[in-house]
Amino acid sequence: MAIRWGDLDFDDRDDEDDMLAAWAAGFDTPTLTERLDAWRPAWMARGACKGLDVSVFFPGRDPADAADAKRVCAGCGVRPECLSFAVDHYEHGVWGGTSPAERRARRKAG
Numbered sequence: 001m002a003i004r005w006g007d008l009d010f011d012d013r014d015d016e017d018d019m020l021a022a023w024a025a026g027f028d029t030p031t032l033t034e035r036l037d038a039w040r041p042a043w044m045a046r047g048a049c050k051g052l053d054v055s056v057f058f059p060g061r062d063p064a065d066a067a068d069a070k071r072v073c074a075g076c077g078v079r080p081e082c083l084s085f086a087v088d089h090y091e092h093g094v095w096g097g098t099s100p101a102e103r104r105a106r107r108k109a110g
């Protein structure tokens, strides 16, 4: 009995090795971490927030909760890139020293 898997035909048990190889090749893809690393802009690795508790950058709705994150952003060397990225991508949390509401205002202002 022939087994079809994608574009491949497996006619008999002799093709079992080929089938296993094809199956294993399906896992020859980058890990999720590798995919995320490829997606991330290079400047992110230089952010002052790197290695800090990420929850600081996703505070509650009270603007005062964002003060700690904004202090870190104030001394960050990639703040302009970060802010531009967040404005373009509608990110949540504090990015580039701004809250989501502040970025919405920037988008409206054009």
Ligand code: SF4
Pocket (backbone or CB within 6 Å): 044, 046, 047, 048, 049, 050, 057, 072, 073, 074, 076, 077, 078, 079, 082, 083, 094, 095, 096, 097
């Ligand atoms: S500006 Fe703030 S959020 Fe953006 S990379 Fe720098 S420290 Fe991180």
